[in-house]
Amino acid sequence: xxxxxxxxxxxxxxxxxxxxxxxxxxxxxxxxxxxxxxxxxxxxxxxxxxxxxxxxxxxxxxxxxxxxxxxxxxxxxxxxxxxxxxxxxxxxxxxxxxxxxxxx
Amino acid sequence: xxxxxxxxxxxxxxxxxxxxxxxxxxxxxxxxxxxxxxxxxxxxxxxxxxxxxxxxxxxxxxxxxxxxxxxxxxxxxxxxxxxxxxxxxxxxxxxxxxxxxxxxxxxxxxxxxxxxxxxxxxxxxxxxxxxxxxxxxxxxxxxxxxxxxxxxxxxxxxxxxxxxxxxxxxxxxxxxxxxxxxxxxxxxxxxxxxxxxxxxxxxxxxxxxxxxxxxxxxxxxxxxxxxxxxxxxxxxxxxxxxxxxxxxxxxxxxxxxxxxxxxxxxxxxxxxxxxxxxxxxxxxxxxxxxxxxxxxxxxxxxxxxxxxxxxxxxxxxxxxxxxxxxxxxxxxxxxxxxxxxxxxxxxxxxxxxxxxxxxxxxxxxxxxxxxxxxxxxxxxxxxxxxxxxxxxxxxxxxxxxxxxxxxxxxxxxxxxxxxxxxxxxxxxxxxxxxxxxxxxxxxxxxxxxxxxxxxxxxxxxxxxxxxxxxxxxxxxxxxxxxxxxxxxxxxxxxxxxxxxxxxxxxxxxxxxxxxxxxxxxxxxxxxxxxxxxxxxxxxxxxxxxxxxxxxxxxxxxxxxxxxxxxxxxxxxxxxxxxxxxxxxxxxxxxxxxxxxxxxxxxxxxxxxxxxxxxxxxxxxxxxxxxxxxxxxxxxxxxxxxxxxxxxxxxxxxxxxxxxxxxx
Amino acid sequence: xxxxxxxxxxxxxxxxxxxxxxxxxxxxxxxxxxxxxxxxxxxxxxxxxxxxxxxxxxxxxxxxxxxxxxxxxxxxxxxxxxxxxxxxxxxxxxxxxxxxxxxxxxxxxxxxxxxxxxxxxxxxxxxxxxxxxxxxxxxxxxxxxxxxxxxxxxxxxxxxxxxxxxxxxxxxxxxxxxxxxxxxxxxxxxxxxxxxxxxxxxxxx
Numbered sequence: 024x025x026x027x028x029x030x031x032x033x034x035x036x037x038x039x040x041x042x043x044x045x046x047x048x049x050x051x052x053x054x055x056x057x058x059x060x061x062x063x064x065x066x067x068x069x070x071x072x073x074x075x076x077x078x079x080x081x082x083x084x085x086x087x088x089x090x091x092x093x094x095x096x097x098x099x100x101x102x103x104x105x106x107x108x109x110x111x112x113x114x115x116x117x118x119x120x121x122x123x124x125x126x127x
Numbered sequence: 128x129x130x131x132x133x134x135x136x137x138x139x140x141x142x143x144x145x146x147x148x149x150x151x152x153x154x155x156x157x158x159x160x161x162x163x164x165x166x167x168x169x170x171x172x173x174x175x176x177x178x179x180x181x182x183x184x185x186x187x188x189x190x191x192x193x194x195x196x197x198x199x200x201x202x203x204x205x206x207x208x209x210x211x212x213x214x215x216x217x218x219x220x221x222x223x224x225x226x227x228x229x230x231x232x233x234x235x236x237x238x239x240x241x242x243x244x245x246x247x248x249x250x251x252x253x254x255x256x257x258x259x260x261x262x263x264x265x266x267x268x269x270x271x272x273x274x275x276x277x278x279x280x281x282x283x284x285x286x287x288x289x290x291x292x293x294x295x296x297x298x299x300x301x302x303x304x305x306x307x308x309x310x311x312x313x314x315x316x317x318x319x320x321x322x323x324x325x326x327x328x329x330x331x332x333x334x335x336x337x338x339x340x341x342x343x344x345x346x347x348x349x350x351x352x353x354x355x356x357x358x359x360x361x362x363x364x365x366x367x368x369x370x371x372x373x374x375x376x377x378x379x380x381x382x383x384x385x386x387x388x389x390x391x392x393x394x395x396x397x398x399x400x401x402x403x404x405x406x407x408x409x410x411x412x413x414x415x416x417x418x419x420x421x422x423x424x425x426x427x428x429x430x431x432x433x434x435x436x437x438x439x440x441x442x443x444x445x446x447x448x449x450x451x452x453x454x455x456x457x458x459x460x461x462x463x464x465x466x467x468x469x470x471x472x473x474x475x476x477x478x479x480x481x482x483x484x485x486x487x488x489x490x491x492x493x494x495x496x497x498x499x500x501x502x503x504x505x506x507x508x509x510x511x512x513x514x515x516x517x518x519x520x521x522x523x524x525x526x527x528x529x530x531x532x533x534x535x536x537x538x539x540x541x542x543x544x545x546x547x548x549x550x551x552x553x554x555x556x557x558x559x560x561x562x563x564x565x566x567x568x569x570x571x572x573x574x575x576x577x578x579x580x581x582x583x584x585x586x587x588x589x590x591x592x593x594x595x596x597x598x599x600x601x602x603x604x605x606x607x608x609x610x611x612x613x614x615x616x617x618x619x620x621x622x623x624x625x626x627x628x629x630x631x632x633x634x635x636x637x638x639x640x641x642x643x644x645x646x647x648x649x650x651x652x653x654x655x656x657x658x659x660x661x662x663x664x665x666x667x668x669x670x671x672x673x674x675x676x677x678x679x680x681x682x683x684x685x686x687x688x689x690x691x692x693x694x695x696x697x698x699x700x701x702x703x704x705x706x707x708x709x710x711x712x713x714x715x716x717x718x719x720x721x722x723x724x725x726x727x728x729x730x731x732x733x734x735x736x737x738x739x740x741x742x743x744x745x746x747x748x749x750x751x752x753x754x755x756x757x758x759x760x761x762x763x764x765x766x767x768x769x770x771x772x773x774x775x776x777x778x779x780x781x782x783x784x785x786x787x788x789x790x
Numbered sequence: 791x792x793x794x795x796x797x798x799x800x801x802x803x804x805x806x807x808x809x810x811x812x813x814x815x816x817x818x819x820x821x822x823x824x825x826x827x828x829x830x831x832x833x834x835x836x837x838x839x840x841x842x843x844x845x846x847x848x849x850x851x852x853x854x855x856x857x858x859x860x861x862x863x864x865x866x867x868x869x870x871x872x873x874x875x876x877x878x879x880x881x882x883x884x885x886x887x888x889x890x891x892x893x894x895x896x897x898x899x900x901x902x903x904x905x906x907x908x909x910x911x912x913x914x915x916x917x918x919x920x921x922x923x924x925x926x927x928x929x930x931x932x933x934x935x936x937x938x939x940x941x942x943x944x945x946x947x948x949x950x951x952x953x954x955x956x957x958x959x960x961x962x963x964x965x966x967x968x969x970x971x972x973x974x975x976x977x978x979x980x981x982x983x984x985x986x987x988x989x990x991x992x993x994x995x
Contacts, residue, residue, distance in 0.1 A: 024798075024799030024800075024802055024803055025798045025799045025802040025842065028902075028905060029802070029806075030802075030839075030843075031901075031902070031905050032902050032905075033806045033809070033810070033839075035897070035898055035901050035902065036810055036898065037809060037810065037813050037836075039894040039895075039897055039898050040810070040813045040814055040816075040817055040894075041813065041817075042769075042773060042894055042897070043817055043890055043891065043894045044816065044817035045766065045769045046766055046769055046770050046773065046890040046893075046894075047766065047817075047886070047887055047890050048766070048817065049766070050822055051765070052822050052825075052864070052867065052868060052871065053816070053817070053822055053825050054765065054766070055864070056816055056825055056826060056829050056864065057816065057817060059829065059856065059860065060813050060816060060817075060829070060832065063832075063833065063836050063852075063856075066836075066848075066852075067836060067839060067840075070840055070843045070845050070848065071843060073843070073845075074843040074844055074845070078844060085845075086845055086847065086848055087968065087969075089845070089848050090848065090851060090972070091968055091972050093848075093851055093852065093855050093856075094972040094973075094975060094976055095972075095975065096855075096856075096860070097855055097859060097860060097976060097979070098975050098976050098978070098979030099979075100860045100863060100864075101863065101979045101980060101982075101983040102979050102982050102983050102986065104863055104864070104867045104983070104987075105982070105983035105984070105986035105987035106986055107867060107871070108867060108870060108871065108986075108987045109986050109987060111870075111871045112989075117871060119764055119765045119766055120764060122763070122764070122765065123762060123763030123764055124763060125761065125763040126761060126762055126763030126764075767886075770886075770889075770890065770893075773893055773894075773897070774893065776897075777893060777896065777897060777900075780897075780900055780901070780904070781900075783904070784900065784903075784904065787907075
């Protein structure tokens with residue numbers, strides 16, 4: 024059960040769920056949360072590869088990679104939420120359907 | 128300083144550059160400068176340029192070699208390699224001194240003439256720009272640089288003719304000059320293209336070298352008529368710039384510009400560019416007998432034709448304008464018979480006395496409060512003594528009626544060379560071509576004498592037709608203007624003394640100086656002794672004096688006889704024809720302007736409005752349509768943008784799957 | 791199959807199912823508060839799976855950063871952004887939802903296919919003994935992946951006593967650069983977030 028294939032499939036399922044959230048939710052807050060799920064799915068796959076393919080050779084590169092991704096995700100969340108707060112202050116809502124100034 | 132003079136060739140770039148600097152300063156900040164400084168900048172830049180030109184001339188005389196500096200490549204494209212190089216050889220040394228010397232005097236004169244004009248800074252800026260362009264024209268060592276100057280002087284001419292652009296007639300005259308010149312320049316440009324096509328270079332010295340080094344190919348080019356076509360196209364350019372038939376029509380209208388402009392651009396310098404160009408490329412022109420004969424015919428016809436117009440004009444500047452065209456015709460005649468140095472000699476003397484005449488006319492015009500109609504003048508000799516004397520000297524030089532005055536020397540040399548010309552092709556072969564054209568030149572000279580003294584009589588000697596009040600207000604304009612007139616009068620007398628021919632006791636240093644440029648073996652090299660030159664000279668001079676006296680008597684007191692003569696019969700007809708310039712302007716109007724207008728209207732209606740606009744608008748509509756479709760993609764909604772990313776990834780994956788299916 | 795392996799399988803399955811269920815809840819829940827709580831709950835089993843991957847340090851960071859920091863951030867924002875006025879739902883058009891669903895379903899099917907197709911068959915599942923055989927002592931194997939070791943790795947000290955690996959320091963010394971870059975990134979993000987979200991005074995607007 025605990026194999027590379029299954030780990031990848033788990034990551035993909037999580038990724039798909041997150042992507043589905045990004046695609047369909049109107050609340051930008053939830054969109055950001057879904058993004059975090061996607062980050063986690065990717066991290067999971069990276070770690071799985073690291074463990075199943077390189078661990079026995081004593082390589083831990085995947086760990087640093089995941090740490091960096093977590094750092095980036097944290098930064099992204101901070102900036103994203105700040106933007107969200109600004110949007111809310113200006114429009115009194117965070118509905119992506121209403122945020123269509125860029126409509127061509 | 129000594130070092131500077133000894134190495135003047137290192138500084139010749141300053142000759143055109145200084146007027147350019149003057150232009151930049153006056154053009155950019157002249158509006159905010161005090162007038163005195165504008166005058167100072169305008170005059171000092173061209174004066175410094177004149178001093179340098181004089182030093183360069185001295186150096187050329189001293190060493191006998193051309194000053195030549197290459198400043199590197201202008202642009203390089205394929206086989207075309209155009210360099211920026213200046214060359215001051217004997218020919219251009221003479222030219223730059225004429226341009227900067229006469230140019231300086233006219234700048235100085237303008238201070239008085241343009242006093243009180245709003246746009247004086249613009250005027251000086253344009254004049255400086257003109258000097259820059261003209262100096263580039265004469266100093267450039269390749270045809271493209273020459274063309275640059277050629278176009279530059281055309282532009283300045285346009286700007287200055289239309290200087291008082293608020294008057295629509297004046298602005299139109301500027302446009303006319305520009306458009307007519309454009310036609311000539313088109314031919315000139317094609318000529319340049321052909322030169323590059325056949326000789327592979329635009330460098331003037333390079334072309335000359337090619338002719339020497341490849342005699343076989345050159346022989347083929349001559350027999351194939353290529354040289355004739357090239358030189359004819361170049362001559363088309365010359366007819367435009369130097370106001371010859373059929374492109375002369377702009378010059379009389381160009382008199383709309385301020386008089387100093389007429390003096391500098393439309394008499395002394397720019398209009399001689401065509402003559403200079405033929406002199407510069409004489410080695411090419413002398414290869415084609417056909418072209419030379421055509422130039423001779425065009426020059427002679429132009430000279431006679433415009434002389435006949437000049438005798439009836441009322442506008443003092445128009446008379447001088449037609450006289451200029453006529454004298455340019457003389458120059459072309461000289462060039463066409465291979466007497467290049469004589470042509471340039473006449474160019475120089477003409478620059479002096481025609482500048483003098485125009486500036487005197489300007490003085491008269493200012494004194495009469497911008498009245499240009501001679502029939503409303505008269506009796507000015509008492510009120511304007513300096514101008515009167517100056518103009519009289521100028522007229523003597525123009526008509527060539529006094530021996531040893533500059534115009535006499537150059538004009539008679541031309542007539543002599545034409546008389547001795549032995550050529551003729553086609554229908555003209557077998558005829559005494561030289562003698563026929565000498566006859567034309569002689570008649571032109573008589574006309575010249577007549578209209579010169581007609582002008583003097585009407586303006587200065589006849590009883591005044593002005594109101595007493597106005598007449599007593601007429602007085603010499605400013606000192607600056609008088610000074611310039613005196614200087615130019617002196618030049619008009621002595622200016623020709625550098626070219627006194629052997630038969631008159633001189634040794635013609637001008638000719639031997641220029642023979643370095645113009646191959647000494649060309650036609651005018653041999654000296655004809657015997658009585659012929661004296662006879663020719665005697666005939667033309669005595670007839671000229673007779674005509675001049677007749678004119679002076681006819682118009683000097685009152686002009687009852689000419690008025691009666693032009694009232695009826697053949698006299699009326701001739702007067703009408705001449706006064707209305709043979710209706711050539713009207714003919715051109717019907718032939719070209721109207722036709723072109725109609726054609727253009729047709730093109731506009733059908734080609735432009737229907738086809739082109741249809742295409743353009745159609746393209747626009749198509750783009751709009753596509754945009755409308757694409758617009759739907761841009762929902763402005765974050766989620767759908769994310770969807771498009773995912774779709775892209777899916778597409779990539781699908782492609783990857785298909786591509787690797789068999790592996 | 792030995793006992794420990796079975797245990798790992800069971801744990802993996804358990805955590806996987808929990809992670810998937812809570813992730814789904816994040817996406818489906820109407821109330822953002824519920825979504826955020828589900829998000830925390832989905833992070834925890836993922837962290838546990840990290841431990842199974844012998845990455846305890848990453849797991850700890852996961853809990854600290856996600857469950858601790860980011861979640862607090864989300865919760866605060868939810869509190870600041872008053873969402874009670876309007877209920878946010880899956881409110882796209884039906885076709886759009888179906889399309890998204892199909893796309894994600896296709897994605898789910900496609901990638902495992904690719905993975906199974908192109909992953910080499912010769913993957914050797916790491917057995918404890920195989921792992922151990924690479925180290926000189928059991929003690930170092932325990933240190934491997936631990937906090938202390940990560941610190942060593944980041945600062946470029948040789949970690950492994952394997953003679954071949956020990957000489958290969960080039961990669962490890964690179965870690966310090968990425969570490970510093972990450973810290974700069976986070977600092978920039980903090981400054982950016984502050985500038986974006988601060989309340990401007992009236993005259994500044």
